[in-house]
Amino acid sequence: MTTDVASTSNGAPAQAPGVFTPEGAIGKLVRVQAFQILLVLVVIFLIFSALAPTIFPQWSNLRLIIQNMSILAILGIGMTFVIVTSGIDLSIGSVLVFSGVVSAMAMRAVGGDGLPTAGLGILVAVGCGLAWGILNGVLVAKAKVPPLIVTLGTLGGALGLSQVLTGGVDIRDVPSILSDNIGYGNVPGTTLPLISLIAFVFLVAFGIILHRTRFGLYTFAVGSNEEAVRRVGVKVDRHLILVYSISGGLAGVAGILSLSQYGTTAIAGQSQTNLNVIAAVVIGGTSLFGGVGTIFGTVVGLFIPAVLQNGFVIVGVQPFWQQVAVGFVLIIAVYIDQRRRLAAARGTGVKRRFSLGNLVTRRK
């Protein structure tokens, strides 16, 4: 920083160094948690590459990692939006299952293996996800029920209804056009999984929305100081409903992708999904207290558990250690966030809604 002398009332202050100067930008980058965590990821990557140079860093293995991450990445987008508003969405795993179930039932009802059936399945899945998301959003924004409780409720509701609809028995017939192309297919002419390309397109699109548009700005603003945003006339309730709808809608997308990839509705298979996604988002530097976060960080936050899991298997460590390692990374990430918030909080006196953040802060 340049030396600063309080400018006189008539003299314009000298050109201020801001984010757009190189030092400002780099200084900021180093401070951003997503970048620190990227370094951690690189180190983990290098260690595994050194331990298993013939297997780990090969494209065939990396391809497996990104293929397995793709569905979680779609869910992570919605979760990032929600957590940036200082909310939480515990229901995504159940909404994924519900969307898959209803979609599978609809496709089974119309029959056929072709594009029209698949198209219907996609629409139904996304529609179901949106419906749950809107319900979450309305309850959070209008009924003022804390997001933790709302989405805990819809977590149970969506899973329970899935079991009611199927009698608890997974549906296993999925149109082959979905399983062949989206599930295990590659982008034509490459060895890149199509499902990963789909996830990438969603990541870029929603990354642009979050970081470059008015909608994204309001998402940060609502998480930063909801009252201030209301006072300037932004429709905060509507915005929250839209954010939870995005999360629900993307869970619907994840539902059809999961159906395509695994060929089953996997009703019991998503009980940890919400927590895994939340952990990744938080590891990636998105603050549970709202107002801070990046889609890029979430991607990095997803890579860490995925790479650890894959690497441990390859080097012959029991994969259970992955959970231990991820647990520690998560706690360290939140610890860093806490430190940063306390340093930045210089008495802004911002009142906040009840959120998971309040549950995990230790305050007297």
Place this chain on the structure above:
Amino acid sequence: MSTGDVPVLQALGISRSFGHVRALDNVDFEVYPGEVVALIGDNGAGKSTLVKALSGSLALDSGKILYAGGEVTLSTPAQASALGIETVYQDLALAPHLNPVQNMFLGREVPKPGLQGKLGFLDNKAMRDRSRLAFDDLGATVRGLGDPVGSMSGGQRQAIAIARAVNWAKGVVFLDEPTAALGVVQTKNVLETIRRVRDKGVGVVFISHSMPHVMEVSDRIQVLRLGRSVAAYKASNTSMEELVGAMTGAIGGDK
């Protein structure tokens, strides 16, 4: 000073209670274009409540509000803003994670031209340039237009909140204790800004506990005590002793 005939904003007999506390009790208040009215009173006198009521942040129990002579209902701050009423709240109401430019334009972002703007993309350069002008205008030492406001000093945050209000106010600007966190130089700048805004024909309502500042900058002074409007003076023919007396109730001063 160019005082018009019709008050730009006028409150007639407004009341508001919180439980048993009568925060505002049948208060009349007016501000003319191009004048500075100081609103003074002890802690809890009802000053902030009056500001909130007149800027659309608080519903009234009874009473009327006139804007430029016509009756209006101000049920949201956005309605007040649309009329040209801006407020610097005592708690500043900035979003700490956003930068000064984003705060300045929050709710009024400048879209990019053409299709991009329709898609929600913002003209950050235009907003940054205009913010820079507004801050310079105020003589505010706001550095780092890209840094979050929450990491700035109390005085810088205050300067940002004031610059935002002044920038958008067309009719009236309320400043609830705007100099509370400021150093000597910045306070001087704020008082200077108040005069400059007044000279543009905007009505300024200035709340402060500092009698010297009140005497220095205002044209009229209205005193609240326990939710009542107890006295009003022209700044040119009153004294600090008289003001303090009216605030504490030592002077019965009916207006």
